[in-house]
Every structure is written in structure tokens, then in C-alpha cells.
Amino acid sequence: MSDPITLRHSPLEEAHIACGARMVEFGGWSMPVQYSGIIDEHKAVRSASGMFDISHMGEVTxxxxxxLAWLExxxxxxxxxxxxxxxQYSLMLDEGGGVIDDLILxxxxxxxxFLVINAAxxxxxxxxxxxxxxxxxxxxxNDLGDAYAAIALQGPDSERILRTLAPGCEVPKRNGIASLPGFEGEVPSLVARTGYTGEDGFELFVPVARGAALWNALLAAGVKPCGLGCRDTLRLEMGYPLNGSDLSRERTPLEAGLGKFVSLDDPEKPAFTGRPVLEAQRAKGLPSQLTPLKLTVQGPPLRSHYAVLSEGAMVGETCSGALSPSLGEGIAVAYLPVALSTPGTLLEIEVRGRRYAAIVAELPFYKKPAA
Amino acid sequence: MNVPADLRYAKTHEWIRLDGDTITVGITDHAQAELTDIVYAEPPKVGAEVKAGATAAVVESVKAASDIYSPLSGTVTEVNSELSGNPALLNTDPFGQGWIYKMKAPDSSEIDALLTPEAYTAQIS
Incomplete structure (x- = not known):
């Protein structure tokens, strides 16, 4: 892990400590993993609202x-x-078709x-x-990573809270971006309607000196501080991939199930790095498929690097796993041979020498109950 | 942090309670607070031989799995069956309903080597 001396600190660190955060190392950063508790925070985002410090993520213009041509x-x-x-969500690949990073631009x-890239x-x-x-x-x-503080406001109450926080704000539609009034400074304040939880929500980008003011305004509006712990369980319930766990230079976006963010069939999409490898994979058949798995029995929380077995033989290992706080079930994703990735396929997952029955599920694991 | 005066403690944050020749084992209030929301407990099997300082059980929070080390060597005589349905007892009542297993330990010198409540309090403060 990183040398603590080189650990980077969020501009909101003091605010986290004041909120009772437990800090951990993540992607070279000291970040809050939880405040009141992962399950409590997870449920707040699903039912009301929560906020995450995402200042560790990078902003680039x-x-x-x-x-346009260069980004293409x-x-x-x-x-x-x-x-x-x-x-839009997009991926930056190396020449072998492996994922360098997933990002939103x-x-x-x-x-x-305006590009938002992963911290690590x-x-x-x-x-x-x-x-x-x-x-x-x-x-x-232009690397603006150190010029911005950023907070994700997530949950069904997000729009109401944003309207109270920034009256007169032009509230963007899903995947849109607009100016955020009231937090002016060295760089333009922005609000984007996106997130990593499966709930409605916004990512707010403000000049670094205004970060704490934004955090405290959200706190005063009743938004629950949420850490990386529930950020992980929320995103995994939706099947959103995490770079470094589910995405890597060893796998292509097609194997990761992200084909709809790869414009292979769009005649207007020019050549891009990695494209020939993806086309060859598609012609020959994928070597593996990121596959959602669910335990069918009560068992321990699933985690990364647990063996996945088919008829007693190891066929892969989990990349991400959790005990889903919304479903109360063990969920995971693993790269498996395509023949074993069909929903309903019966498999086993081994935890500390014991095998637990599992089934190939469909994404998202968690579907919002009809209102 | 609560550190009951009638128990003995391991450096690794387990406690024991003596009741005749039966010893009850659990984790401390400090341990449960560090582990946070416990969502799964895997106690040893009845009849299992456990060794002082070796892994005897596993408890898992949402974020991590943690080994629980047996404070003493001996034989497991009973496990807390309530924990499988309600692992949160480890958080809410670590010295009571959240006990993990009971055992017989023939070597009383191992008990003398455990920390007193005062020594354990000093360790965690």
C-alpha cells in the first residue's frame, strides 16, 4: 500500500473528522470509509439522501x-x-483493448x-x-484535479435538496451538466446529474476553497454523510464496475459487459485505441464475461478473490462482492467462461474452504420497488 | 469503553468468563466498535480443539472479515446458535448475548497469562 507520507488528503478532511468519519487509505488518498455505519448510510441513500466526498476524483478539461477528434x-x-x-460514460483503452480507466465526459x-476520472x-x-x-x-x-472539491449528492430527495441549496439553479436532466450558482471561485462551479449508486442524484464540483461550505450546507439540509463503504455496496447492487477490481488492463470493456459504451457499430465513430482488439474479440467470441452471481443459501458476505466453481472445478474468482444491504443476500461479480455466464447457471463460491451454492443472476441485482 | 471487572482479556480483544470449569469466550466492546456493523459470525464447531492464539472463529462486518483468536487452548463445548440469525448481538451485547463459544481449558496457567481488566483498559486507551 501507499507510503502514508505520500497519502493525499481531501480538502474536506476536517469536515469528515468533525462528522465522526473513520478514515482509510483508498487509491493513494485518505478518505472516509464510514460515519454512522455502512448499512445505515446505504439505506439513507436508497430512501432519502446521502453525500459522498469525491474530491479525490480527477477533473480534466x-x-x-x-x-473532439482527439477524444474520439x-x-x-x-x-x-x-x-x-x-x-456520457466512456472508457480509455490501451492498445491491447485493456481498460486504463472508465470516466464520464x-x-x-x-x-x-469536462472529464471526471478515477482517483487512483x-x-x-x-x-x-x-x-x-x-x-x-x-x-x-488542463488538469483541474487540485482546483476542485467535489461532492456527490445521491438519493431520491436529491433534487429537492439541490433546489433549496442553490435557488435558481438550472437543474440538469440525467447525464447533463449546468452551472451551480452560489459557489463561485477560481474555477466554474458545476452540477452534473449522475452518480454511482443507482439513485437519482448530482455530482457537484466547486472551487476547492468552497468545498467545506458546500459540505456544511448539505449537512444543514439534512443530507447524511456517506463513506466509501456504502459507495461500494450501492454501486455493486447496481452492477456498476469499479476500476481496479472489475476493470483492468487484462480485460476489455466487452468482457466487462460494457459494450453499449463502445461505439463499434456506429459508422460515425472514428478509429480509437484498442478498437482492433475488440473487433477481433467480437469476431472470435469473448474469452470471458463479467458475470453477476448471487448466493442461493445463507452464507458469509462475498468479497473479492473467492474461488468460483462449476461441477467442482475452479472456473474463476470474484472481483467484487458484498452482502447486499438492500437485499440481504451475498452478491458478487466474476469473470467466467461465456458458457457459464447465462442467468440461472448453478455454480459454487468457496469461502474459507467451504462451498456455498450460487446462481448466475441478472443486473442490476437491486431493482427499485415501484413507487 | 466498557471493560467488565469480572473478566480476563486477550491482547487480541477477546474476553473470557470463568464459570466453574466452563469458560465463555467473546469479543470486547472495543473490538465490536472497531469492527463496526457485524453481519456474519462463524463460530467453531462443538468438539473442535482450539489453541491459544490460533484462529477459532471469524466475524465479518460489511467491509472486512476478522479472525477471532482463542484466548485459551482446549475443547469447544457449546457455540452461540443465536449468532447465525442475529450476528448484530456481537455489536449490541458483546459481553452478554453476543458470546461466541464455551470451552473447557485444562491448563489454568494460560488463564493467568491473560490481561486483567486494568491491563486491558490500559492497552486500549
Whole structure:
């Protein structure tokens, strides 16, 4: 793990300590894992509202007359289909088709894009992008990771809270981005309607000096502070992948089940890094498929690196796992041979030498009850 | 933190209670607070031979699995069957209904080697 001396600290760390956070190391950062308790926080996000410090994530702007064409060459999803203020999930691949990072990009201006990248990948992503910048000066890359504090407001009450917090705010539609009034500073304050929980919600980006003010305003509005612990259980219930656990340079987005974010069939999508490997995989058949699994018996919480067995033989291992707080069931995802990835397939998962019956499930694990 | 005066403690945050020749084993209030929401407990099997300092049980929070070490060597005579349906008893009543197993331990010198409540309080403060 990282040397504690080099551990990076969120601009909201004091606010976390004041809220009773338990801090842990994550992706080179000191971050809150929980405050009141993972289950309590998880349920608050599903039923009301919760907030997560996401200041460790990176923000990058890419602008200039060459921005669109350059991003098309780096990313799997067709950037050209984005109207102004709209965003999309996308992946940045290496030449072997492996995932360097998954990210969200918004078209924040005619020729400007706002990218949100993973904390642990900030340095890798930036050096990958910088080394591929065209020399003509038509693309300008700006790392704003240290200029922004960011908070994800998630849960069914999010819109009401945002409207109270920032009266007059133009509330964006899903996957859209807008200005966030009331938190002006060195960089533009932004609100994007997205998240990592399966609930309605927003990611709020404000100048680093305004971060604590935003956190405290949300706290005063009754939003529950939530840590990385429930961020993980919430995202896994939806089947959203976590880079480093479910995504890696060893697997392609097709194997990860993210084909709908790869514009292979879009005639307007230009060539991009990794594309030939994906096309070859699709022609030949995928070597593996990220597969959702559920225990069919009561058992221990599932975690990463547990063996998955079919008819007594090991066929893979879990990448992510949890005891789903919403469902009360053990859930996990694992890369398995495609023949074993069909929903209903019976398998076993081994925990500390004992095997527990499991079944291939369908995503999302958690479906919101009809209102 | 609650550290009952009538118990003895292991450095690894387990407690024992002596009742005749039967010894009850559990985890301390400090341990449950550190572990947070306990969602699963795997006690040893009745009849299992456990060794002082070796893993005897596992408890899991949402975030992590933790080994529970037997404070003493001996034979498991009973396990708390309530824990499988209600592992949260480990959080809510660690010195009472959240006990994990009972055992017989022939070597009383191992008991003398455990921490007194005062020594354990000093360790966690």
C-alpha cells in the first residue's frame, strides 16, 4: 500500500473528522470509509439522501478545435453525439483493448469537454493523455484535479435538496451538466446529474476553497454523510464496475459487459485505441464475461478473490462482492467462461474452504420497488 | 469503553468468563466498535480443539472479515446458535448475548497469562 507520507488528503478532511468519519487509505488518498455505519448510510441513500466526498476524483478539461477528434481517438464511446451540456460514460483503452480507466465526459462548451476520472488513475490517465497530445496546439489539456472539491449528492430527495441549496439553479436532466450558482471561485462551479449508486442524484464540483461550505450546507439540509463503504455496496447492487477490481488492463470493456459504451457499430465513430482488439474479440467470441452471481443459501458476505466453481472445478474468482444491504443476500461479480455466464447457471463460491451454492443472476441485482 | 471487572482479556480483544470449569469466550466492546456493523459470525464447531492464539472463529462486518483468536487452548463445548440469525448481538451485547463459544481449558496457567481488566483498559486507551 501507499507510503502514508505520500497519502493525499481531501480538502474536506476536517469536515469528515468533525462528522465522526473513520478514515482509510483508498487509491493513494485518505478518505472516509464510514460515519454512522455502512448499512445505515446505504439505506439513507436508497430512501432519502446521502453525500459522498469525491474530491479525490480527477477533473480534466480538454478544449480547442482539435478536442473532439482527439477524444474520439482515445475513447470508446462516440463523443460526437454529445449535444452541448450533455455527458456520457466512456472508457480509455490501451492498445491491447485493456481498460486504463472508465470516466464520464461532458460537453461543457462548443469545443470544450469536462472529464471526471478515477482517483487512483489520475496520474496514469494524465500521462497517457499528455503523451498523445497532438503537437499542433489544437488540443489543450488542463488538469483541474487540485482546483476542485467535489461532492456527490445521491438519493431520491436529491433534487429537492439541490433546489433549496442553490435557488435558481438550472437543474440538469440525467447525464447533463449546468452551472451551480452560489459557489463561485477560481474555477466554474458545476452540477452534473449522475452518480454511482443507482439513485437519482448530482455530482457537484466547486472551487476547492468552497468545498467545506458546500459540505456544511448539505449537512444543514439534512443530507447524511456517506463513506466509501456504502459507495461500494450501492454501486455493486447496481452492477456498476469499479476500476481496479472489475476493470483492468487484462480485460476489455466487452468482457466487462460494457459494450453499449463502445461505439463499434456506429459508422460515425472514428478509429480509437484498442478498437482492433475488440473487433477481433467480437469476431472470435469473448474469452470471458463479467458475470453477476448471487448466493442461493445463507452464507458469509462475498468479497473479492473467492474461488468460483462449476461441477467442482475452479472456473474463476470474484472481483467484487458484498452482502447486499438492500437485499440481504451475498452478491458478487466474476469473470467466467461465456458458457457459464447465462442467468440461472448453478455454480459454487468457496469461502474459507467451504462451498456455498450460487446462481448466475441478472443486473442490476437491486431493482427499485415501484413507487 | 466498557471493560467488565469480572473478566480476563486477550491482547487480541477477546474476553473470557470463568464459570466453574466452563469458560465463555467473546469479543470486547472495543473490538465490536472497531469492527463496526457485524453481519456474519462463524463460530467453531462443538468438539473442535482450539489453541491459544490460533484462529477459532471469524466475524465479518460489511467491509472486512476478522479472525477471532482463542484466548485459551482446549475443547469447544457449546457455540452461540443465536449468532447465525442475529450476528448484530456481537455489536449490541458483546459481553452478554453476543458470546461466541464455551470451552473447557485444562491448563489454568494460560488463564493467568491473560490481561486483567486494568491491563486491558490500559492497552486500549
Amino acid at each position: 480538454v478544449s480547442g478545435p482539435g478536442a 481517438s482515445l475513447l470508446t464511446n462516440r463523443v460526437g453525439k454529445l449535444a452541448l451540456t450533455r455527458g 461532458y460537453r461543457s462548451g462548443e469545443q470544450e469537454y 488513475c489520475r496520474d496514469i490517465d494524465l500521462s497517457w493523455m499528455r503523451s498523445r497530445l497532438p503537437s499542433d496546439g489544437f488540443v489543450v489539456l
